[in-house]
Amino acid sequence: MFYLTRMLGRPVVDAAGETIGAISDVAIATREVFPRVTSLAFLGPEKTPFMLSWRKFVEAIDDDQIILNVTRDALRFSYLQPDEILLARDLLNQQIVDTQGMKVVRVNDLKLSESRHQLRLLGAEVGIRGILRGLHPALERTAERIMKLFGGTLAEDIIAWNYMDLLDRDLSHVQLSVTHKRLHELHPADIADVLEQLSPAQRAKVFEHLDNSQAADTISELEDAFQADVIDDLGSQRASDILEIMDPDDAADIIGDLPYDKAEALLRLMGVEESSAVRGLLGYREKTAGGIMTPEVTTVTEEMTVQQVIDHLRGEAAENESIYYIYVTDETDHLEGVISLRDLVVSDPETLIADIVTKEVITAYVEDDQEDVAETMSKYDLLAMPVVDETNKLLGIVTVDDALDVLEEESAEDLELATGQRARTGITGIWRWVSRNGWLVVWGALFLLAAMLPVPGVALLVLFATIILRIAEDVASHALSRVIETEDEDERTPLWRRFASDAVSGTALGVLVGLVAGAVTWLVQEPSGVLDEALRIELAILVGLVYALAVLAVSLAGTLIARVAEGVASRGRRVSGTAITVVLMLIGMLVFGGLALGAWRLLAAQGLTGM
């Protein structure tokens, strides 16, 4: 086994035993799965670069040197062939795409092996082991030994040549084996995954190798955040060509995210038909049925025969995104019914459409929430759902792929709402703990702040407010689940009814907490014996009242906040669960503090605070 990093710099010795230079690189034949080393590059005296054929001149290779089979003067030097890849120049330390693992990695070393006088490239080492070896071989050995002590192994992370695509060197003009997988041969969804790991400049290079339809598919698969950037970086002509190929709904999404000037320029460059389809879609609000539908619908009339419809499908409708359902409309595009591809195939060619059409069509209104549309589709197992306006005119269809995206997006949003955590960022232990025990964190922070203030009572107050904060958190999570629910149902109970029911439950909880607090106060006061019985009861009642009112206030504030949050959520904006919690806690704290201050004043007025 040989490693390139260890070979570089080793002496090249001729048949007479004389050192004529130091290894600087080796070239491989690109066509094989385990490519043969074809040439040896070395630096002669005064750093002059030389290259010679491996097959003709290399006699033997060992860990210390390369021995040639002739003396120096019998050597014939060669030149680098355009289809040869130099391992040190083109691969070592470079970024490559691992087309099997769909990742962008950096080559730390190259592993070669010798068999029957031929040195072959086994693959690129991309793991930590290569880095350690590159730093110092002793490091690698030490790490290996340490791993062994703990019963593990320091695994090699090797990528074979036929799963490599290079980013800086273009492999298009190099002969590769048929099994060699290059980036642009992957599935568009996989290409998209890799592209997201690259810098804009590298992405642009990859796009040079994709044809327009591949590019269109790939861009559709990219995360939303990248789509507009990628289109923006492509030249206008190419960008508009690609947008033309894309499904109009996808194209509209991207164009909607571009700056106005750029969007207009692209729309003008696009074909008339495509650009008017996109323009039409841009008019619909985001997150509604109109926002996710495609205007490409296959429509027929009742008077047509099955055969005519099939001909229509083969002809002009062949390009449409979805042809599993064919919609039946009148002359003015009003939806009358639907037939499925299955109905067509099993019917006699001469049958009239009017005889097989289903009149009960499940439709979506153009302003319907996208989540409702997706849920209806999932409920009835539809591959597509027609979108109509108030006059039942057919505007477009929502296809199943877009519905799936919506469901995924919405469940991520709900999750985020419920946990206060963005689904994509790593949910780490600490953060999860912090967001679940928000009240404790706020309490801790308040207590620390209070402890620093020169006024002595404040810290004590925060200490006593613990239970209020805890309750505020419960109210917040209750409010939050309400927001999530109403987002689904879209039916709201009137505010006063909620207010009333929350007031009842708030009062109940308040009375409970107040009783306990009052009782504790009463009991604590007893041993000191400073207060007479009447005052003792008065103090206990006051404390109980402060707690009870604070709890009630927090519950009612929760009702209001939930309503506000619903309003925000229904306008399609994000609601932060953490924010709701924090606001409620602060409200609770303020009310409690205010009430406590009032009670203190009252007691002071009676001359009781001097104790």
Add this chain to the structure above:
Amino acid sequence: MTEPKTRTRKRTGLLALLAVIGPGIIAASAGNDSGGISTYSVAGAKYGYTMLWMMLAMTPSFAIVQEMAGRMGAVTGKGFSALIRERFGVRPTFFAMLMLLASNAATTIAEFAGIAAAMQLFGVSKYISVPIAAVVVWLLVVRGSYRNVEKVLLALSSVFIAYVIAAFLAKPDLGTVATAFVVPRIVPTQAFIALAIGLTGTTIAPWMQFLVQSNIVDKGTTVKEWALARWDVIVGAIAANVIACFIIITTATVLHPAGIEVTGAGEAARALAPLAGHYAEALFAIGLLSASVLAAAVLPLTASYAICEAFGWESGLDRSWSEAPLFNGLYTFVILTGAAVILLPGLSLIGIMLVSQVVNGMLLPFLLIFMMIIINDRKIMGRHVNGRVNNLFAWTTIVVVITLTVLLLGMTLFGIG
């Protein structure tokens, strides 16, 4: 392929100038982080106008180095650390990344010192402010929300532009100031040499070169667009130094004659008294706090991205701990170290800020050498290699800083000064 038509409609005149200068100035005033503010304040308070000539000499170097970093990004589309790795291989990269990490960690420590000092002005003990700040900064980074608060913090930290006004209100003797700019003077003490290194380190901070380059790469700036974008970088660099000069002039006029040495943020804040009177401390504290929080979030991330790029480790804020353990681990480590060091009892916060800048200054020439070799390599830069003037300034900077470092080490060793 035709070029986008919209791009050719360039804004002209004053608007274009403002569009170029605006972001530059804001970014530059944030570049004056806690390390910068403290170093400039100490320089002015301790040595008066003496060090101003260094600022003048350093300004072209700084602008040139920043331009070089940006140009490398625009031409290659790659970050500085990736270029180091591809040009030099594993071993030199390892040392370069070690230096970057050291420079970043030292500066992050200084940022937390800045946070602690600012909060002390508000009467909050560092044992409370620093742990809270560490959690806040970490959350800002992890949740990627620092981009949302970035603009607010930048706007708040731009209160340091107040130094420009304060400098004039303090009525310095303009003749003396002008002379100080052009007549080089050196005080042969260890403290002076160390401060000179720190001044270089804070002005031409190593991490800033990584940041500038990666910003250019992330924006996808092409060589063609660089022609315009370079002015943003250059103007930003000059603006930063202009503000730095005003900090020195203000502190030199207000504090130096009164014999006040900057040993804490309180003294440094007093320099703003001619402008803000009683509110000087609050003004200074707000600026220091926001600049420090912003830098404390940006610095660890810069290091994390650069190091992962060099070694090909997975990176990105949208990756979880199991997907990108090293990326997440690195910035968490830097933030925690930064905060932990400040919590050690009995530290001089200003001292920490100064030392971190001296560390930056000592590491700078080595990273610059990497930069010089890469930017003069035609295989990498094509025809965009450095011109003579750029090379002259950059090499001079390298030689001068190394000389100063050797001088300082020698003086310390032999107990001179």
